[in-house]
Amino acid sequence: MAESGGSGAGGESLLFLTDEQLRKGIEAMFFAYRGFTADPDRILEALDYGRAHHRAIHFIHRSPGTTVNNLLAILGVTKQSLNRVLRSLIGDGLVESRVGRQDKRERHLFLTEKGATLERALSEAQRGRMRTAYRAAGPVAVAGFRQVLEAMMDPEPRRQFQTLKESGA
Amino acid sequence: MAESGGSGAGGESLLFLTDEQLRKGIEAMFFAYRGFTADPDRILEALDYGRAHHRAIHFIHRSPGTTVNNLLAILGVTKQSLNRVLRSLIGDGLVESRVGRQDKRERHLFLTEKGATLERALSEAQRGRMRTAYRAAGPVAVAGFRQVLEAMMDPEPRRQFQTLKESGA
DNA sequence: CTTGGAAAGTCAACAAGGCTGACATAAAAT
DNA sequence: ATTTTATGTCAGCCTTGTTGACTTTCCAAG
Numbered sequence: 001m002a003e004s005g006g007s008g009a010g011g012e013s014l015l016f017l018t019d020e021q022l023r024k025g026i027e028a029m030f031f032a033y034r035g036f037t038a039d040p041d042r043i044l045e046a047l048d049y050g051r052a053h054h055r056a057i058h059f060i061h062r063s064p065g066t067t068v069n070n071l072l073a074i075l076g077v078t079k080q081s082l083n084r085v086l087r088s089l090i091g092d093g094l095v096e097s098r099v100g101r102q103d104k105r106e107r108h109l110f111l112t113e114k115g116a117t118l119e120r121a122l123s124e125a126q127r128g129r130m131r132t133a134y135r136a137a138g139p140v141a142v143a144g145f146r147q148v149l150e151a152m153m154d155p156e157p158r159r160q161f162q163t164l165k166e167s168g169a
Numbered sequence: 170m171a172e173s174g175g176s177g178a179g180g181e182s183l184l185f186l187t188d189e190q191l192r193k194g195i196e197a198m199f200f201a202y203r204g205f206t207a208d209p210d211r212i213l214e215a216l217d218y219g220r221a222h223h224r225a226i227h228f229i230h231r232s233p234g235t236t237v238n239n240l241l242a243i244l245g246v247t248k249q250s251l252n253r254v255l256r257s258l259i260g261d262g263l264v265e266s267r268v269g270r271q272d273k274r275e276r277h278l279f280l281t282e283k284g285a286t287l288e289r290a291l292s293e294a295q296r297g298r299m300r301t302a303y304r305a306a307g308p309v310a311v312a313g314f315r316q317v318l319e320a321m322m323d324p325e326p327r328r329q330f331q332t333l334k335e336s337g338a
Numbered sequence: 339c340t341t342g343g344a345a346a347g348t349c350a351a352c353a354a355g356g357c358t359g360a361c362a363t364a365a366a367a368t
Numbered sequence: 369a370t371t372t373t374a375t376g377t378c379a380g381c382c383t384t385g386t387t388g389a390c391t392t393t394c395c396a397a398g
Contacts (some may be wrong), residue, residue: 016308022296025303025315026205027231030224031326032318033202034245036195050383055199068347076203081385083348105346105393127191133320134194137313139185144306144313146194149201151302157200221355237375250356252376274365274374 039125047118052077052085054122057111060095061119065108067100074160094118208294216287221246221254223291226280229264230288234277236269243329263287 015021040054059074060066068086072079086109089095094115100106111119134142150158184190209223228243229235237255241248255278258264263284269275280288303311319327 013308016311017300017303019296021311022299022303023231023292025299025311026227026292026295027330028315028318028322029202029205031323031330032321033198034326035322036198038323048382052384058195069345077384078386079347080349080387084384087348100346103346103394107347123192123195126195127188129321130191130194131186133317134186134191136320137316139182140309141313141316142185142190142194144310145317146197147306147310148302148314149197151305152201152298153197153204154200154207157203161196161200219354238373246355247357248375249358249377253355256376269374272366272374274363276375 036126036129039129040122043118043121043125049088052081053089056082056085056089057094057115057119057122060109060111061116061123064110067106067108069106071109076157089115204298205295208298209291212287212290212294218257221250222258225251225254225258226263226284226288226291229278229280230285230292233279234267236275236277238275240278258284 037051041051044050044054055075056071059071063070068079068082072082075082086095086097090097092114093112096110096112097107098110100108137145150161153161206220210220213219213223224244225240228240232239237248237251241251244251255264255266259266261283262281265279265281265284266276267279269277306314319330322330
């Protein structure tokens with residue numbers, strides 16, 4: 001049960017670095033990510049939205065007033081891709097786009113009441129699964145989970161992520 | 170650094186279950202999964218393949234001789250989707266499809282030498298990142314990582330995954 | 339002040355890879 | 369003989385990525 005890793009009495013056991021263990025980690029990521037997105041996907045489907053809409057809503061919620069350009073950098077897609085999603089969200093009254101006061105080229109993005117309501121529904125579905133998994137695995141496992149995920153990110157997203165960690169609670 | 174979780178001296182600290190912690194876990198999954206797929210994506214792009222091809226190759230490698238139906242169940246896509254991918258892989262000589270000996274309706278799938286070569290390249294790219302992350306985080310963190318991922322899967326993939334764990338090393 | 343380039347955002351069109359539905363074939367099961 | 373199962377195929381749709389071309393706004397150099 002305790003996995004083949006760890007447990008090195010004195011020296012570090014390196015069994016957790018075998019190709020076999022790595023391969024299992026890869027498959028675990030694949031299956032877990034699918035589960036991770038399944039609940040919000042169901043909610044979105046009913047509204048004719050996709051994951052792209054979810055991501056936009058998530059990050060606008062996290063950083064209200066963010067510009068389109070900021071969002072582009074975080075999401076890592078082209079502005080044209082993002083724009084299509086934003087257009088539908090704005091059209092449906094979930095997101096509000098305000099022309100920048102200092103720089104009128106910029107658009108600052110905010111969730112409307114309606115957008116915030118959907119955000120809560122999506123977020124709660126996803127947190128529900130995460131909470132269950134966290135509870136089942138326990139605090140030590142969760143700390144390890146976060147450590148490995150952070151080490152797996154590309155440098156730039158990691159930098160953003162760590163900035164968030166510090167600024168947040 | 171040690172995260173807000175765990176560390177409960179006597180009783181269980183439940184700080185790791187706050188909405189804030191859960192939200193960070195959600196974002197960590199998002200950024201990590203993107204990193205996780207980035208290296209193979211670069212290799213695939215040069216060959217005009219996509220992630221769908223990678224997934225097929227991966228699971229055919231894992232279970233040589235698997236049938237189309239098995240693959241459908243694992244990948245969770247429609248046969249039309251999978252067929253499009255398989256057709257190109259077979260056409261390009263990366264995958265071989267053999268009519269079943271017992272049940273001639275079935276097609277058993279195998280990687281050719283060429284297919285196995287690409288599989289190794291993709292797999293090595295992905296394992297490289299996983300290995301670096303594992304090494305940075307250490308065996309205890311890796312065990313926790315795996316525990317949380319398993320708890321996050323849907324029941325059916327988890328069953329398949331655990332079966333694999335037992336049968337494997 | 340004007341003009342030219344950079345930056346932000348929008349529109350149009352294309353491709354990959356999901357999806358559904360309809361249908362064909364062969365083999366197995368009843 | 370009929371039905372079910374496994375697979376493959378065609379057509380067509382949707383989401384979400386892409387590139388290219390364009391507008392508006394800003395700023396800085398002349």
